Amino acid sequence: MQFKIISDISDFQHLSNLWNRLISNKHSIFQTFEFNFFSWKYLLINNPKNKLCIVVVTAEFDKQSIFPFYIDESKNIRFINDLHSDYCDFIGNSNFDISKVFSVIKNEHDIKSIRLLNLKSSSLTYKF
Numbered sequence: 001m002q003f004k005i006i007s008d009i010s011d012f013q014h015l016s017n018l019w020n021r022l023i024s025n026k027h028s029i030f031q032t033f034e035f036n037f038f039s040w041k042y043l044l045i046n047n048p049k050n051k052l053c054i055v056v057v058t059a060e061f062d063k064q065s066i067f068p069f070y071i072d073e074s075k076n077i078r079f080i081n082d083l084h085s086d087y088c089d090f091i092g093n094s095n096f097d098i099s100k101v102f103s104v105i106k107n108e109h110d111i112k113s114i115r116l117l118n119l120k121s122s123s124l125t126y127k128f
Helices: 009-013 016-022 033-042 099-108
Strands: 002-006 054-058 064-067 069-071 076-079
Touching (some): 002 099, 016 064, 054 069
Antiparallel strands (some): 002 054, 054 064, 069 076
């Protein structure tokens, strides 16, 4: 399993094709690439203490997932649209131990907590 952390807006923009390939009808409009990208670009980036922290996971058989996170000024891991959407979750088709994603982030960033809001009870992230 491979993990890549996206921390730059230009790298974020390059995720567009992969993101759109992974999105399905089970996802909401709030989970689309466009909604997340423009929320980061025009809202969250305005606070210089916010850090982009999208995690792209590639598992066996090329199964991929995207965790659209950022780290806020209080050093909490959060979904990009947690305050602006009805539902948040990762995008993808991988079924794996989500705690590994948080371990990868913690290895690279000083994190105080994980604050994931607006999850559906059917979400794999919710079960974490």
